[in-house]
Amino acid sequence: MKLHRRTFLQLACALAGTAGLSSPSWAQADYPNRPIRMIVPFTAGSTTDVIGRTVAEQLEKQLGQPVVVENRPGAGGVLGATTVAGAAGDGYTVLVHSAAHLANQSLYPNLKYDTLKDFAPVSMLASMPNVVVATNGREFKSLKDLVDRARAAPDQYTFGSSGSGSGAHIAGEKFKAAVGIQAIHVPYRGTPEAVNDVIAGRVDWFFLPLPLALPMVQAGKLSALAIGADRRSASLPDVPTTAEAGFKDVDQQFWVGMFVPASTPPAILARLHDATIRALGSDTTRARFANLGADAAPMPQAEFADQVIREMASTTGLIRSAGIRAGN
Helix, strand or coil, X not given: CHHHHHHHHXXXXXXXXXXXXXXXXXXXXXXXXXXXXXXXXXXXXXXXXXXXXXXXXXXXXXXXXXXXXXXXXXXXXXXXXXXXXXXXXXCCEEEEEEHHHHCHHHHCCCCCCCCCCCEEEEEEEEEEEEEEEEECCCCCCCHHHHHHHHHHCCCCCEEEECCCCCXXXXXXXXXXXXXXXXXXXXXXXXXXXXXXXXXXXXXXXXXXXXXXXXXXXXXXXXXXXXXXXXXXXXXXXXXXXXXXXXXCCCCCEEEEEEEEECCCCHHHHXXXXXXXXXXXCCHHHHHHHHHHCCEECCCCXXXXXXXXXXXXXXXXXXXHHHCCCCCC
């Protein structure tokens, strides 16, 4: 991991050094001169897809070339990531992936790529908190009430997810470890199936990204117990943060970021990064993200690289300690 960290930070420093140069190479002078492919490894209409398409629209204005979104769903984002890992590092193929990208190395031991070695981070694009949701009108009066009941009756309560190794599963395991409870994980084939069973009361709780939780909470189908952020959401102003509910250091953030093949030249990566930051700063981007319950999250390359390394290390540790396997 130390070698990977050094490689990432060396790349980030190189990028920082080239960002201010005028036109040191043909790559920086000519890029881009043809359409760019944006690979989204989830289905059209997913949160990651909507964020990717919003950014793609603004990138076209910044770069003067079409940015074509291609959905390549499958295996928790592995299929799309594999496509980008094997692409030429010329800036014409980019990956827009969620935080699940950092878990897949541990969940799928036979990956054809290395998450740290084969990808260079461009920037985080958006972040949004997870919301702890339960059946509306169920016995839980608050997040503390849920935790107290689960502590008093180990393995008598359940939490759902969209599949073993999914973001919701990992969020649930992180929460269990942080607050010291035992609960039974119930995996489903997808988020809609899991949420339907929470609504029906067949599963006790679920960690749902704010954009997905918002309409169901507003419609009275789900009860929001807490939001995993450092501040309340303007969309759900009456829902306390996990810290306000009495549990510090259990923030649950869902994020989406952009990556390119690690072989991408620093000058091209710097150009793409700068255009992405400007795209994230547009009023259109911020308004569309706000409608999702998401915040634009522009980030320097070195900072994003450092976060990827730290978060991947902690996620890997959790997956191993909890014995999580994809599809189990």
